[in-house]
Amino acid sequence: MENHAKYKNFGNALRCPLCEESLQVVQSKSLICPNRHTFDISHHGYVNTLSHSPKSRYNKAFFEARKKIIMESELFKRLHEKISAIIDTYSADSDKPAFILDAGCGEGSHLEKILDNSRNETVTGIGLDLSKDGIAQAAKNYKHSIWLVGDLAKSPLADHSMNLILNIFSPSNYKEFKRILAPDGLIIKVVPRADHLKELRDAIHGIEENNLYKNDETISLFKKHFTLTDIITVTDARELDKSERTHLVQMSPLAWDSNEKALDAFITRSSQITIDADILIGLNQKETRL
Secondary structure (H helix, E strand, O other), X not given: OHHHHHHHHOHHHEEOOOOOOEXXXXXXXXXXXXXXXXXXXXXXXXXXXXXXXXXXXXXXXXXXXXXHHHHHOOXXXXXXXXXXXXXXXXXXXXXXXXXXXXXXXXXXXXXXXXXXXXXXXXXXXXXXXXXXXXXXXXXXHOOOOEEEEOOHHHOOEOOOOEEEEEEEOOOOOHHHHHHHEEEXXXXXXXXXXXXXXXXXXXXXXXXXXXXXXXXXXXXXHHHHHOEEEEEEEEEEEEEOOHHHHHHHHHOOHHHOOOOHHHHHHHHHOOOEEEEEEXXXXXXXXXXXXX
């Protein structure tokens, strides 16, 4: 019942994705709007707000491998620490409860690590993803956050209800982000740089192709929608054992439909794995009209 009770404090931040009316918690088991659209809270505490299940290659095995890499290796350790520090700095002067949305959260491990590192206990995490498999895993493993199966293009979140948005190596919907982010709310978007997972990409695509990658267009698009206040670059390299390298392959879309011999060679080869990313920090500042 604890999984269900947490929605009572979250009700005002929800809206029906079908008719855009507000959602209310009813008998601690369902979210219902005035038009009687109903979304049940599952046994593990997540809510599926989709009317159908989209086909996807992001399956249970993918998310299990992703969780092992994020939670059990230290591959993303520096990235998590930097993001937690940004959140703590942003919210240092406020003791009011705040909501942080991880948009495209997968099975929730990035959000869990970031909240664990944060010193701010007033922040409640919300994870949103299209994948029911991912959200089901998140709700089963991480009990303190809110987990929603939903479409980022038509999210079940109310206008200006989020204080912070995380978007980590995941597609964006800036129109929707601006709608749900509070005025002067913070958005933290993580985008890969040229050397990100270069060892895996070199094994699959070759070194020459990888050297062509740039994230300039992604940064430029971000600046069109939010006031860019800072870019923090995180570069790190960690040694992964054979089991961890296997999980890295299993959790990476880069490896889909790739040459099995190349992947096997990557798994058995001993070398460090590189994380190379830019953290874009933006504010949702009010537009001023002259």
